[in-house]
Amino acid sequence: MENFEAIIAMLDFTLDSRRKRHIVGGILLSVSFLFGGLALTTMTLKTEEKRDE
Numbered sequence: 001m002e003n004f005e006a007i008i009a010m011l012d013f014t015l016d017s018r019r020k021r022h023i024v025g026g027i028l029l030s031v032s033f034l035f036g037g038l039a040l041t042t043m044t045l046k047t048e049e050k051r052d053e
Contacts, residue, residue: 015021 015024
């Protein structure tokens, strides 16, 4: 439980200003678009492989 409290305290300290929250939000959006693009690429590659068989 102490680890969880330490993580929450660290996040609270890290995101204490509006500018920092904006930067972290941008990073999270970028990461989500990256993984979304990878998932889309994987889905389209698997579809093409099934058509070749």
